[in-house]
Amino acid sequence: MAERTIPSNLPVVPKELQRIPLVENQRGFAWISNKIAGVAEGKTPRWWWAAFVPSSLFATLLLCMMAYQISTGVGVWGNMRPVMWGWDIINFVWWIGIGHAGTLISAILFLLRQRWRTGVNRAAEAMTIFAVICAGIFPAMHVGRVWYDWWLFPIPNANGPIWPQFRSPLMWDVFAVSTYFTVSLLFWYMGLIPDLAVMRDRAKTKVRQFLYGLFALGWTGSNRQWSNYEKAYLLLAGLSTPLVLSVHSIVSLDFSVSQLPGWHTTLFPPYFVAGAIYSGFGMVLTLLVPLRKVCKLEEVITMRHIDVMCKVTLATGSIVGYAYCMEYFIAWYSGNPYERWTFWHRIFGTYWYGGMAMLGFNALVPQLFWFKGCRRNLVVVFIISILVNIGMWFERFVIVVGSLHQDFLPSSWGYYKPTWVDICTFLGTFGLFFTLFLLFLRFLPLIAISEVKGVTPQADPHHPLGGAKHEEPVPDEDAAI
Amino acid sequence: MNGPEKPYGVIAEFLTPAAVMHAAEKVRDAGFTRWDVFTPFPVHGMDKAMGLKNSKVGWFAFLGGVTGYACGMLMIWYMNSLDYPIIVGGKPMFSPFAAFPPSYELTILFGAFGSLGGMLFLNRLPRLHHPLLKNRRFASVTHDRFFIVIECSDPKYSETETARLLAEAGSDHLEMVEE
Numbered sequence: 093m094a095e096r097t098i099p100s101n102l103p104v105v106p107k108e109l110q111r112i113p114l115v116e117n118q119r120g121f122a123w124i125s126n127k128i129a130g131v132a133e134g135k136t137p138r139w140w141w142a143a144f145v146p147s148s149l150f151a152t153l154l155l156c157m158m159a160y161q162i163s164t165g166v167g168v169w170g171n172m173r174p175v176m177w178g179w180d181i182i183n184f185v186w187w188i189g190i191g192h193a194g195t196l197i198s199a200i201l202f203l204l205r206q207r208w209r210t211g212v213n214r215a216a217e218a219m220t221i222f223a224v225i226c227a228g229i230f231p232a233m234h235v236g237r238v239w240y241d242w243w244l245f246p247i248p249n250a251n252g253p254i255w256p257q258f259r260s261p262l263m264w265d266v267f268a269v270s271t272y273f274t275v276s277l278l279f280w281y282m283g284l285i286p287d288l289a290v291m292r293d294r295a296k297t298k299v300r301q302f303l304y305g306l307f308a309l310g311w312t313g314s315n316r317q318w319s320n321y322e323k324a325y326l327l328l329a330g331l332s333t334p335l336v337l338s339v340h341s342i343v344s345l346d347f348s349v350s351q352l353p354g355w356h357t358t359l360f361p362p363y364f365v366a367g368a369i370y371s372g373f374g375m376v377l378t379l380l381v382p383l384r385k386v387c388k389l390e391e392v393i394t395m396r397h398i399d400v401m402c403k404v405t406l407a408t409g410s411i412v413g414y415a416y417c418m419e420y421f422i423a424w425y426s427g428n429p430y431e432r433w434t435f436w437h438r439i440f441g442t443y444w445y446g447g448m449a450m451l452g453f454n455a456l457v458p459q460l461f462w463f464k465g466c467r468r469n470l471v472v473v474f475i476i477s478i479l480v481n482i483g484m485w486f487e488r489f490v491i492v493v494g495s496l497h498q499d500f501l502p503s504s505w506g507y508y509k510p511t512w513v514d515i516c517t518f519l520g521t522f523g524l525f526f527t528l529f530l531l532f533l534r535f536l537p538l539i540a541i542s543e544v545k546g547v548t549p550q551a552d553p554h555h556p557l558g559g560a561k562h563e564e565p566v567p568d569e570d571a572a573i
Numbered sequence: 574m575n576g577p578e579k580p581y582g583v584i585a586e587f588l589t590p591a592a593v594m595h596a597a598e599k600v601r602d603a604g605f606t607r608w609d610v611f612t613p614f615p616v617h618g619m620d621k622a623m624g625l626k627n628s629k630v631g632w633f634a635f636l637g638g639v640t641g642y643a644c645g646m647l648m649i650w651y652m653n654s655l656d657y658p659i660i661v662g663g664k665p666m667f668s669p670f671a672a673f674p675p676s677y678e679l680t681i682l683f684g685a686f687g688s689l690g691g692m693l694f695l696n697r698l699p700r701l702h703h704p705l706l707k708n709r710r711f712a713s714v715t716h717d718r719f720f721i722v723i724e725c726s727d728p729k730y731s732e733t734e735t736a737r738l739l740a741e742a743g744s745d746h747l748e749m750v751e752e
Contacts, residue, residue, distance in 0.1 A: 121613060121717035246648060255652035259664050264674035271678040275685040282689055286614075286715070293712040309699035312706065313714050314722075315597075315623055317696045318615040323628035324692035328685055331634070335681045342674055542715075546614035551590055553616060559589025 114208055114547050116391040118557070121545050124392070128539045129294055131387045136534065139386050144530045150523020157517040158233060166236035168513045175496045175508035180234040182488040183518050185343055186371070187227035187525075188269065189364075189484065191276070192336055193372020194220030196404075198279060199332035202325075208400055210543040211393050214287075215383070216376050217280040218538075222528040223375070224273045226521040231265075233517075261345040268342040275335055279328045285311050286321070286542040340368040347491065354434040354495030357422065363415035367484060370408035370454070373401055374480030379529070381474045383538070392539055395468060402467040405480065409458030412487075416455055430500060438494050442507065446490045453483025578751035581704040582608075582724040583736055584711060585744035590616045593719035596742035597622040600721060603738060607727035611711075611720040630691040637687020638680045645676025708750050722750070 115124065161168050171178040194216035201209040232241050243249065244266045246256055256263050288308035295301040311317065341361035348360040377398070384393040423435035439447035457479050460466045467473065498505045532538070550557035587593040590612065597610050601624045610619055646669070653659070654667035664671070693699065705711045705722065714720055721744070723735050736747055 125613075125716050246652060252657055255657050257659065257661060258649045258653050258675060259661050259668075259671045261674075264678075267675040267678040271682040274682060278685050278689050282692070290613075290715040293715045309693070310701065310703055310706070311698065312703055313611050313613060314609040315612065315616070315619045316609055316625065317698075318612065319620050319625055320628045320630050320692045320695045322615050323630040324634075324688040327630060327634045327688040331638075331681050331684045331688070335678070338674070338677060338681075342678075345674075542614040551614055551616070553589075553591040553594045553618060559591030561591075 112394075112396045113549075114211060114394070114396075115544060116394055118550075119391060119548070120550065121548075124545050124548070125290055125294070125541050127389065128392065128537050128541050128544070129290055131389075131533065131538055132291070132535055133294070137386075140530060140534060143526065147523050147526035147530060150520055151527045152520075152523070153516055154229075154520025154524050157513055157520055158229070161233060161513060161517070162238050166234065168511060169234075170508060170510040170514050171234075172506070172508070174499060174504050174506045175493055177234075177492050177496060178508055179510045179514040179518060180230040182485065182492050183521065184227050184230035185364075185488045185492075186481075186485050187223045187230075187521065188272075188343060189340060189368035189371045190375045190481070191220040191223040191227070191272070191372060192340060192365070192368035193376050194218070194223075195272075195276060195279075195332050195336040196369050196372065197376070198283070199329040199336060202329040203333060206400075207547045208397055210540055210547050211397050212376065212380060212401070212539075213543070214280075214283065214536075214540045215380060215538050216372075217276065217283070218529060218532045218536075219372075219375060219379060220276050221273070221280060222525050222532075223372075224269065224276065225528070226525050228269065228273065229521060229524075231269075261342065261349045264342045265346055268339045272335060272339045275328070275332055279332055282321075282324065282328065283540055283543075284536065285309060286313065287537045287540060289313065290541050291537065337365055340364045352495055352499060353428070353430040354438075354491065357419065359415060359418055359422070363412070363419075366408050366411035366415065367454070367487060370405060370412055370458075371481055371484035373405045373408065374477045374484070377401055377405070377473055377477035378481070381470050381477070383533075385470075387533075387538070389539070392544060398470070398473060399464075399467045402461045402473060405477075406458050406461035409454060409461075409480070413455030416451060434495055434498070437498065438490055441494075442497065443490065443494050446486045446494060449486035450483055450490050453479045454487060457483065580725045581750045581752045582722050582726075582730075583739065584705070584708065584748050584750055585721045585723075585739035585742070586710065586746040586748075587719040587721070587744055590719060592743050593721060594619060594622045596721055596739065596744065599738065599742045600723065603729065605723055605727050605729050607724040607730075609722055611705075611714045611722060613715055613717060613719075616719075629695060630688055633687040633691025633694070634684045635687070637690075638684035640687075641679035641681070641683030642676050644683070645679035646672055649675060704750055704752050708748070710746070710748060711750070 119127075169178060169180065171180070194213075197209050197216045198213045198220075201213075232238060235241060243254075244256065244263075256266075258264075285308060288304050289311040292301060292304035292308045295304055341364065344360035344364035347355040348357055350356060380393055380401075381398065384390050420435055423431040426432075438444075439451065441447075457476055460472070460476060466476070493508050497508050545551055548557075549555045550559075552558045552560075554560050585596070587596060593610055593612065594616060597619065600608055601622065610616075610623060612619070649672040650667045658666045660666075711720060721739060721742075723730060723739070729735075739747055
């Protein structure tokens with residue numbers, strides 16, 4: 093379909109009042125659906141295979157490691173007294189933290205009316221779901237006898253029944269993480285329904301028509317449907333906001349409810365949430381910076397989007413940096429020798445490199461985003477986004493292993509190192525994550541088509557591009573209420 | 574399928590959101606009830622232009638949330654305090670504080686199911702068949718076109734008058750759709 097011509101009677105907006113457009117070059121509706129849906133149509137590009145083959149091989153590695161661990165026992169991991177939580181819990185917290193950026197973008201920024209979120213929310217939500225899947229593998233595996241995992245849920249069993257013990261934060265975590273996964277999936281799917289209808293109406297083959305049609309549930313785009321849809325979307329955003337703040341708070345309670353120096357602190361919930369969003373934005377940038385290039389989506393995921401996400405990374409990174417300072421201050425101010433010992437040894441002890449990586453990559457490196465030159469340089473942004481996630485992994489390493497390996501009694505001190513199974517399992521989760529993400533790119537629209545259309549000027553019935561007559565007085569939205 | 578197709582309604586195509594919104598105001602003022610506006614994205618102000626009331630999805634979410642919280646509290650009280658009490662660290666068998674985090678999560682979980690379920694229920698989805706989805710031209714509603722559809726079952730519907738109203742409202746293309 094031909095592009096609509098741009099009317100010549102556009103009102104002149106003074107330069108200082110002009111906003112950077114969310115979709116560049118005044119692209120029309122048809123261009124938006126062709127461009128975005130086009131990524132999931134046609135011949136599979138070569139870069140996709142080049143990424144998919146290694147990803148799926150690593151995902152297979154994960155399956156092999158899981159099979160080996162289940163058939164042999166949890167001893168194939170490096171977890172050993174006194175460090176009974178090793179890479180498994182580090183990786184769990186790391187992956188679940190990454191998910192938080194997706195929910196922040198889809199829910200909190202929606203409530204804050206940040207219209208730029210439409211360009212990135214779909215991919216970020218997909219990232220959330222896949223990251224939570226990767227996260228969930230670790231606690232499920234670390235119980236050792238995986239076939240008893242269902243005892244975590246309140247399902248009647250033959251032993252009484254013995255019920256889960258709800259006074260433990262670990263039990264709260266089961267509810268938090270499973271709710272998080274389910275609600276993220278519902279939110280993501282609901283956002284997809286109108287776009288699945290787009291894919292259905294564009295589908296060329298019978299199979300695609302049937303499958304997209306099935307999952308689009310018969311969506312017609314009627315305004316009565318949109319009215320209920322928008323209300324439900326708002327409610328889901330409102331529900332996901334307290335959810336995302338609670339999930340990592342509860343994850344942090346797994347640690348802070350215990351009495352261990354380095355864990356026993358009231359700072360943990362907000363500190364963990366900020367860190368989670370920080371690492372999540374790191375991952376969003378790692379994924380989207382190359383993606384907008386290979387999918388040629390620079391006009392939809394614009395430099396402005398990258399710029400704003402860098403600013404969020406800077407803000408959350410600075411909160412994390414503040415939390416580090418606070419932890420050190422409290423450790424000193426408490427006068428507790430065990431606390432002081434733990435925190436001193438985080439940066440000068442056995443695992444000094446972890447503490448240094450954590451401080452450097454999380455508190456210092458994001459400060460580069462104060463400079464516009466860094467936020468505008470995609471190579472710099474990409475490198476920083478990876479350093480962010482390395483830093484956040486080491487933060488969890490420092491918290492988990494750093495606090496456990498030397499506690500109150502020197503007689504029970506130990507040294508922890510991962511085994512090859514730990515390392516291969518972790519690498520395998522990357523394979524799983526990227527396999528799922530690449531499949532998502534290939535079969536579903538990676539940007540919310542209908543939402544992006546909705547934020548263009550031609551979608552506004554009061555804008556000349558939306559067909560409003562020039563002589564008409566523009567109605568005052570506030571006065572109408 | 575036997576016999577002649579029953580008519581479903583008349584569809585009118587528009588090119589811009591402003592055009593379809595002004596047309597919707599005219600259809601609303603003419604007093605039609607079984608009609609709808611179809612757009613590729615939600616057009617703001619359209620609910621008012623159509624005279625729609627606030628969506629009722631909120632009630633479903635609220636009921637879901639209340640159910641979730643009550644279920645969580647009752648479940649934990651029953652399991653840890655009534656059916657199989659175990660003493661842990663001298664803590665009370667049931668305390669609303671320890672039971673709060675899981676109940677809070679269940680509030681959100683059931684509230685989310687309420688929102689999505691309520692939306693689908695109010696929209697009568699999923700449905701396997703819709704007369705409009707057979708129409709070739711209507712497929713562009715998910716692409717870049719805007720439609721008003723007035724159903725033949727509307728008490729105010731008349732074959733000539735309705736089409737004229739839509740044409741006068743500025744539609745570029747009118748078409749009948751069969752059931």
